[in-house]
Amino acid sequence: MIELVDPRGLAQRPEKPLAPRVGDRRRLRRIGFLSNEAEHPTGPHFPGYTRVLGRLLRERLGELELHLEIKPVLSRPAEADMIARFRGYDAVVNGLAK
Amino acid sequence: MDGLATSDESLPRSIDPALWPELSYRLGLTDGLPTFPPERAAVDRLVAASGLPADHRVGVIPPSGRTATVEAVAANAVMAGCLPEYFPVVLTALEAMLEPRFNLAGIVTTTHPCWPLVIVSGRAVDVLGMATRESIFNGGGARANLAIGRAIRLVTWNLGGAHPRQPVQEIMGHPGRLAYCIAEETTASPWGSLAAARGVDAPEGAVTVFACEGPQICNPWGVATPDGARVGERWLEMVADQMSARGNSNTHTMGEILVAFNPAMARTLAREGFTRAAIQAFLFERARRRLGDIRVHPDGRPNVDPGAHYEWWPETVDQGDPDAMVPVVWSPESIHIVVAGGDSIPCAAICPSWGHLGGFAITRALPPLAPSPVLRDDPSAPFARRAS
Numbered sequence: 044m045i046e047l048v049d050p051r052g053l054a055q056r057p058e059k060p061l062a063p064r065v066g067d068r069r070r071l072r073r074i075g076f077l078s079n080e081a082e083h084p085t086g087p088h089f090p091g092y093t094r095v096l097g098r099l100l101r102e103r104l105g106e107l108e109l110h111l112e113i114k115p116v117l118s119r120p121a122e123a124d125m126i127a128r129f130r131g132y133d134a135v136v137n138g139l140a141k
Numbered sequence: 142m143d144g145l146a147t148s149d150e151s152l153p154r155s156i157d158p159a160l161w162p163e164l165s166y167r168l169g170l171t172d173g174l175p176t177f178p179p180e181r182a183a184v185d186r187l188v189a190a191s192g193l194p195a196d197h198r199v200g201v202i203p204p205s206g207r208t209a210t211v212e213a214v215a216a217n218a219v220m221a222g223c224l225p226e227y228f229p230v231v232l233t234a235l236e237a238m239l240e241p242r243f244n245l246a247g248i249v250t251t252t253h254p255c256w257p258l259v260i261v262s263g264r265a266v267d268v269l270g271m272a273t274r275e276s277i278f279n280g281g282g283a284r285a286n287l288a289i290g291r292a293i294r295l296v297t298w299n300l301g302g303a304h305p306r307q308p309v310q311e312i313m314g315h316p317g318r319l320a321y322c323i324a325e326e327t328t329a330s331p332w333g334s335l336a337a338a339r340g341v342d343a344p345e346g347a348v349t350v351f352a353c354e355g356p357q358i359c360n361p362w363g364v365a366t367p368d369g370a371r372v373g374e375r376w377l378e379m380v381a382d383q384m385s386a387r388g389n390s391n392t393h394t395m396g397e398i399l400v401a402f403n404p405a406m407a408r409t410l411a412r413e414g415f416t417r418a419a420i421q422a423f424l425f426e427r428a429r430r431r432l433g434d435i436r437v438h439p440d441g442r443p444n445v446d447p448g449a450h451y452e453w454w455p456e457t458v459d460q461g462d463p464d465a466m467v468p469v470v471w472s473p474e475s476i477h478i479v480v481a482g483g484d485s486i487p488c489a490a491i492c493p494s495w496g497h498l499g500g501f502a503i504t505r506a507l508p509p510l511a512p513s514p515v516l517r518d519d520p521s522a523p524f525a526r527r528a529s
Contacts, residue, residue, distance in 0.1 A: 044155045045155060045156065045178060046154060046155045046182075047152055047155060047156060047178060047180065048180075048216040049152045050170055050295065052209065081452065118247035118499050119247065
C-alpha cells in the first residue's frame with residue numbers, strides 16, 4: 044500500500060467563485076453587457092448580439108436599464124475601473140461572438 | 142464524446158499501487174497518458190528539494206481558480222516523473238507563468254493552439270542532464286525535458302481544470318500540450334543564452350516561458366552553397382518568409398515569436414558576422430507583409446476601410462495604405478532566438494505565438510540546483526549531457 048497526495052490540492056473552494064446566480068428573473072431591472080470585442084465588419088460580433096438580446100429581454104421583462112462596455116483586449120480580464128462601473132447591476136452578460 | 146471524464150470522487154488515502162492507473166483515469170487525474178502515483182514519500186522529497194514549506198502558496202491556477210501549494214504542484218510533478226532536482230525548475234516556470242502579463246487564463250482556454258514552452262538555459266541544462274540536440278522539441282530522449290514539461294501540463298489539468306471543451310476551447314490542439322520543454326545549447330551557441338540576452342544571467346541558469354505554437358521547420362532548400370559563399374542573408378530571408386505566413390496570428394496581431402537555430406546554422410550565421418541583434422534586426426525588417434495582401438475584401442481587393450482597422454496595431458502602420466509593409470512582431474527584441482537541435486544540416490524552427498493577446502516571454506533566474514543522480518550515479522546514462 045502507498046499513501047497518496049491529491050494532485051487537485053486539498054478540497055477547497057476556488058478563490059474566484061462564480062458570481063451569484065440570478066434568482067427571480069422578473070426582478071431584473073439593470074443588466075450589463077461586457078463585450079470581449081469591439082464591433083467589426085468581418086463577421087459576428089458581441090455588441091451586435093447584445094442589441095438583439097437587449098431587445099428580447101425588454102420584450103419579456105419590461106423596461107430595463109442596459110449598459111454596454113467593451114474590453115480593450117479580448118483575451119485579458121477587464122480592468123478594475125471597468126468592473127466597478129457594473130456595480131449595482133442585477134446581472135452582467137460577458138461574451139464573444141464566434 | 143466529451144473526452145475524459147472528471148470526477149469529484151475523493152482520492153483514497155492509500156491504495157495498492159497496482160490500482161493507480163485505472164483509478165487515475167476514473168477520477169480524471171490525467172489527460173490520457175498514464176502517470177506515476179503521487180505517492181506521499183515521493184511528494185515529500187520534491188517538497189524538500191524546493192526548500193519551501195509544503196503549504197507555501199505558489200499561486201491561483203486558472204481557469205478553475207484553485208490554489209496551488211508547493212505540495213499540490215509536487216504531487217503533479219511526481220505524476221509526471223520528476224526527480225527532486227527538477228522541481229525548482231517546475232516551480233520557477235510556474236511562477237513565471239502566473240505573472241499577470243503572461244495571461245495564463247487566456248493561454249489555457251483560448252481557441253488558439255499555443256502552449257507555454259519552457260526554455261531552460263545555462264548551467265541547469267548540464268546539471269539536470271537535459272537534452273539540447275536531436276528531437277529537441279519532443280524531449281530529445283532526456284527524462285528532465287519531458288518530465289518538466291509534463292509537470293506543467295498536469296498542474297494546469299488537475300489544479301487548473303484545463304480540460305478540452307469545457308472550459309478549453311482550443312480548436313485544433315497542440316502536441317506540446319502533453320509536454321513542452323526545451324533546453325538551450327550551453328556551449329554551441331555563438332550568441333550566449335536567450336535568458337542572458339533578456340538580462341537574466343544567473344549562475345544556476347534560468348527559465349523562460351513563452352506561449353507558442355508547435356515548431357514550423359525552415360530548411361534552406363534552394364540556396365546554392367559554393368565554397369566560401371556567404372549564405373546567411375538568403376537563409377534568414379527564408380526564415381522571415383516562414384515567420385510571415387498569412388494565416389499566422391502574428392501576421393495580423395504582431396506580438397512576439399521564437400526562432401530556434403540548430404548549431405550548424407547558428408555557426409554559419411555567426412561566422413558571417415551575424416550577432417543576435419543583427420539577426421533580430423534583419424528579421425524584423427524582412428518578416429513583413431503588404432497590408433493589401435493580408436487584409437482583403439471577399440473579392441480580393443485590399444481592405445483599408447476604417448471599420449476594418451486593427452486597433453491593436455501601432456500608429457506607425459498606416460492602415461489606410463494598402464502598400465504599407467506590416468511587421469509581424471512588435472520590435473526586433475520581440476524575436477526570441479535560441480540555439481538548439483541536432484548539429485546536422487542547417488535548419489531553423491519558427492514558433493509563432495498568440496500575437497498581442499498574451500503568453501509573452503518571461504524569464505526567471507533559477508535557484509541553486511542539485512546535480513541529477515542519474516548523471517551522478519551513472520556517467521554513461523544515454524542521451525544526457527554531462528554535469529559540469
